[in-house]
Amino acid sequence: MKKYDNIVVGSGISGLTLALILGLNGRKVLLIEKAPQIGGSLARFWRKGLPFDTGFHFTGAFSEGGLLCDMLKVLGIEEEIEPVFLKEEGSMRFVYKKEGEVYDLPYGLDNLIAKLKEYFPSEEKGITKYFEMMERICNNTVTMDLRKISLAPEPIDEDFVSVDEVLDGLIKNQSLRGLLSAYCMCYGTMPAEASFANHSRVSLGLYQSVAYSGTCPHSFR
Numbered sequence: 001m002k003k004y005d006n007i008v009v010g011s012g013i014s015g016l017t018l019a020l021i022l023g024l025n026g027r028k029v030l031l032i033e034k035a036p037q038i039g040g041s042l043a044r045f046w047r048k049g050l051p052f053d054t055g056f057h058f059t060g061a062f063s064e065g066g067l068l069c070d071m072l073k074v075l076g077i078e079e080e081i082e083p084v085f086l087k088e089e090g091s092m093r094f095v096y097k098k099e100g101e102v103y104d105l106p107y108g109l110d111n112l113i114a115k116l117k118e119y120f121p122s123e124e125k126g127i128t129k130y131f132e133m134m135e136r137i138c139n140n141t142v143t144m145d146l147r148k149i150s151l152a153p154e155p156i157d158e159d160f161v162s163v164d165e166v167l168d169g170l171i172k173n174q175s176l177r178g179l180l181s182a183y184c185m186c187y188g189t190m191p192a193e194a195s196f197a198n199h200s201r202v203s204l205g206l207y208q209s210v211a212y213s214g215t216c217p218h219s220f221r
């Protein structure tokens, strides 16, 4: 039997990153993958000669000081990936086909909040509270030091409350509820099941700035 310090199960981006960090810290690591190829959701697949990259289209936290930027530096691959930021004057379009409603939500947190209040003036208080809660959670989230192996930080109360439960207490308008929980699609969990804390951690970075990787030839442009 070979001996390993750590065994990592699953070679998606989480497992690959963890295995690499453990390796960089001098551990002997075994990475186990059940699929025939590594990469999990990020693995490229081909159809009729065309490559498809399912995972990495756009992301937040890419700016200097952001978590993704830090992670690329720790892994020593920051030079490989060139972030291309979407222009602040641009916006994300959300269409409710059945209701015939269209909402253009700008990038940048302040721009977004102002626009949401313009679209839904009667929900102003709830909108303010919603984003205050998100910012408080992100400010209170301890960023793990990727250079050291450490225990994950203790969970906070909002780790145990769903996005829907928070919205129930703050927002009445169904279209607005949809817009505020839309980024659940980025991590594939329904708002009734996603923890509000994790939703905040993913969404706030995306509200602040959105970038795609300029060096990934088939990313969304």
Ligand SMILES: Cc1cc2nc3c(=O)[nH]c(=O)nc-3n(C[C@H](O)[C@H](O)[C@H](O)COP(=O)(O)OP(=O)(O)OC[C@H]3O[C@@H](n4cnc5c(N)ncnc54)[C@H](O)[C@@H]3O)c2cc1C
Pocket: 009, 010, 011, 012, 013, 014, 015, 032, 033, 034, 035, 038, 039, 040, 041, 042, 054, 055, 056, 057, 058, 059, 186, 187
């Ligand atoms: C269509 C799509 C678009 C996306 N777009 C973006 C985007 O634009 N920006 C962005 O930031 N994110 C995006 N994501 C999300 C991102 O791709 C995922 O969050 C991320 O890749 C998940 O990585 P993971 O390592 O946590 O899990 P996975 O990638 O799911 O990896 C888990 C791995 O574990 C393996 N495994 C599971 N069980 C076992 C077992 N018992 N033994 C061995 N191996 C096992 C699986 O085979 C898999 O390889 C997108 C996801 C999808 C599906």
